[in-house]
Amino acid sequence: NITSHEYVIRVVAQKFNISKNRAAAVIAQSHEEERLKASGQTLHVDAQQYVDAKIQQHIAAAYSTYNEADPNPDPNVTFIEDPNFGGITTSQEDENQPTEIRDLVDVDQMTSKAKLRLQEEAQIAISNRIYAEDVDPDQTPVPITRTDECHTLLHRKNQEYAHIAQNPPHYPSNTEQQRPRWKFVAKTIHTRKDSQKKKKRRQSHNHKMANTLVEHNGILRVATVKEASNTSFLKSKRDVTDFTLANVKQAWIDRQLFGKVGGWGRAPEQPKQEIPTKPQDNSELNSPSTDANKDNEN
Numbered sequence: 001n002i003t004s005h006e007y008v009i010r011v012v013a014q015k016f017n018i019s020k021n022r023a024a025a026v027i028a029q030s031h032e033e034e035r036l037k038a039s040g041q042t043l044h045v046d047a048q049q050y051v052d053a054k055i056q057q058h059i060a061a062a063y064s065t066y067n068e069a070d071p072n073p074d075p076n077v078t079f080i081e082d083p084n085f086g087g088i089t090t091s092q093e094d095e096n097q098p099t100e101i102r103d104l105v106d107v108d109q110m111t112s113k114a115k116l117r118l119q120e121e122a123q124i125a126i127s128n129r130i131y132a133e134d135v136d137p138d139q140t141p142v143p144i145t146r147t148d149e150c151h152t153l154l155h156r157k158n159q160e161y162a163h164i165a166q167n168p169p170h171y172p173s174n175t176e177q178q179r180p181r182w183k184f185v186a187k188t189i190h191t192r193k194d195s196q197k198k199k200k201r202r203q204s205h206n207h208k209m210a211n212t213l214v215e216h217n218g219i220l221r222v223a224t225v226k227e228a229s230n231t232s233f234l235k236s237k238r239d240v241t242d243f244t245l246a247n248v249k250q251a252w253i254d255r256q257l258f259g260k261v262g263g264w265g266r267a268p269e270q271p272k273q274e275i276p277t278k279p280q281d282n283s284e285l286n287s288p289s290t291d292a293n294k295d296n297e298n
Contacts, residue, residue: 003256005249007131009241024244031248031264038267132242136253137226143210144222150188150211157220184215185223185231208233 013023033043060070101107144150188211209228214221242249251264 001256003134003252004131005134005245005252006241009245010126010131021240021244024241028244028248031251034265034267035263038262134249134253134256136257137229138224140225141222142212142225142228145210146188146190150213150222153188154213154220154222157215161218181217183227185212185227186215187212187231187233 009020009024009027012027013020016023036043063070101110209223209225209231212223212228212231214223214227248264251260254260255264
């Protein structure tokens with residue numbers, strides 16, 4: 001089964017009229033709260049409600065300063081922001097420029113046609129968009145564009161140093177368990193061709209991580225997407241939505257591919273723990289001092 005968190009986020013954002021980054025942040029926060037519930041930790045919901053109430057008061061005070069009414073006085077009514085679906089954007093210069101309309105033109109009819117046109121353009125952009133599938137970055141290899149050079153290097157290196165990989169060096173003096181070996185990462189490039197391409201166009205994220213090789217435990221292989229993403233030479237602007245949903249997406253992948261339970265979804269309801277009451281100490285009532293005080297009163 002093929003799933004896509006990017007598609008789900010856009011659908012949720014469109015339903016609630018918010019941006020996809022805000023929808024991703026809300027889902028990621030709910031995911032972390034459920035994980036805290038599963039671990040038995042207490043969520044301070046009262047503090048969150050207190051902060052929300054104070055923010056609402058601050059917003060209302062800011063509007064009252066300019067003698068304006070709060071557009072959302074009801075806390076249950078959510079605000080609306082530009083969702084920006086399908087990459088359709090409008091420049092600020094075009095919005096600020098006036099539009100000439102003759103007196104014979106029906107403004108209401110023109111506005112309704114413009115709304116329908118924008119809806120059709122947005123639907124076409126959403127329908128024609130290719131959404132990113134949910135894949136495990138630790139098992140997905142990077143693209144190899146220099147097939148002959150990379151595979152020749154892999155075959156020659158692994159063939160020449162096969163005896164080292166099969167018989168790793170043993171250190172009898174060190175009886176403790178040795179830590180895992182470092183991973184050595186290298187990127188194969190063609191200095192002349194790559195320098196010419198760099199001048200012509202900006203390289204995409206996938207192009208920058210392409211042709212990356214990893215040597216680990218004496219074996220040279222193609223690097224995975226996760227390994228290439230942690231390298232220093234991959235200096236590209238990260239996607240905010242993917243970075244926000246990293247834990248949620250990884251938990252879903254672990255559940256679907258590896259069958260891990262308890263890392264994704266709602267946590268089971270924990271039984272409420274009753275606070276034990278302190279038993280009443282009757283020794284003070286029967287103490288000699290109490291009896292003596294009663295005799296003095298008599």
